[in-house]
Amino acid sequence: MSASLQHRFGDRHPDSLAQITERIRRDGLVLLDGLAARAAVLTTARSLMTLTHHPDSDPDGLTVIRDTGRHTDRPGFAGLGSGEVLPHTERSAAAMPPRLMLLACSRPADAGGVSTLVDGAAVLADLATEHPDAFTALSAPRSAFFGGANGCLSSIFSPVAPGRMQLRLRLDTLARFSPDAGAHLPVLRAAIDRHRQSFRLGTGQAFLLDNHRWLHARSAFTGSRRLYRALGEPLTSWVWPPGFPHPDTSRDQSHPDENGELTLRGLHDRTSAGPT
Numbered sequence: 291m292s293a294s295l296q297h298r299f300g301d302r303h304p305d306s307l308a309q310i311t312e313r314i315r316r317d318g319l320v321l322l323d324g325l326a327a328r329a330a331v332l333t334t335a336r337s338l339m340t341l342t343h344h345p346d347s348d349p350d351g352l353t354v355i356r357d358t359g360r361h362t363d364r365p366g367f368a369g370l371g372s373g374e375v376l377p378h379t380e381r382s383a384a385a386m387p388p389r390l391m392l393l394a395c396s397r398p399a400d401a402g403g404v405s406t407l408v409d410g411a412a413v414l415a416d417l418a419t420e421h422p423d424a425f426t427a428l429s430a431p432r433s434a435f436f437g438g439a440n441g442c443l444s445s446i447f448s449p450v451a452p453g454r455m456q457l458r459l460r461l462d463t464l465a466r467f468s469p470d471a472g473a474h475l476p477v478l479r480a481a482i483d484r485h486r487q488s489f490r491l492g493t494g495q496a497f498l499l500d501n502h503r504w505l506h507a508r509s510a511f512t513g514s515r516r517l518y519r520a521l522g523e524p525l526t527s528w529v530w531p532p533g534f535p536h537p538d539t540s541r542d543q544s545h546p547d548e549n550g551e552l553t554l555r556g557l558h559d560r561t562s563a564g565p566t
């Protein structure tokens with residue numbers, strides 16, 4: 291990631307917090323910096339969300355994402371190995387995945403470990419416009435099952451409020467699909483590839499995303515890559531409507547990008563323009 295993507299959030303000035311919450315509401319994603327230390331990650335996370343504990347998290351609620359050496363080839367634990375992690379929703383098997391995920395880099399990999407983010411709103415708009423049959427199949431109720439014995443029967447795209455959709459996805463061995471939805475997965479994968487944005491987090495760099503909208507992924511790596519992850523629900527002071535606008539119902543709403551897709555470059559332009 292270039293230095294130009296830095297976000298001046300360091301002192302968590304109220305104006306900065308207001309900027310971050312506004313951008314999450316609008317774009318579903320914001321880049322942060324200055325979060326190399328565990329204490330800084332925890333303070334930032336607590337200023338934004340009520341942390342949700344994870345089976346792999348520590349008592350303070352943060353999960354250390356690194357190659358443990360114990361999770362290689364274990365289904366559902368790709369994030370704790372050093373291999374590739376395919377685009378996914380965090381905790382896709384939960385009845386309701388956490389709304390927010392903060393992922394901060396404490397130590398980059400020696401090689402690889404490139405992060406990829408995919409805006410589900412862009413993928414949905416792409417499919418709804420160019421491949422409506424695929425969008426219909428991937429939105430059909432009970433067309434996807436995520437997880438193991440206690441997994442979740444759902445769909446990849448689900449309506450969650452009038453005019454608003456939620457994205458839920460994983461593409462590993464813990465995902466199963468109806469025949470119709472499965473037949474359209476190649477179209478979905480191609481759309482994901484068209485909208486993926488990849489970058490390498492440097493020390494202290496982080497992203498906060500709306501986990502009901504954005505997918506995240508990671509390439510394989512070597513070295514002692516180490517990140518801190520926080521999952522949770524937005525504090526009640528800044529909750530926003532569920533999901534993201536369906537393109538068919540958002541034509542009259544202004545969007546920050548002319549083509550309807552948020553780019554990391556565009557995000558930076560807006561993030562660095564405001565007060566700190």
Ligand SMILES: [Fe+2]
Binds near residue numbers: 378
């Ligand atoms: Fe993940």
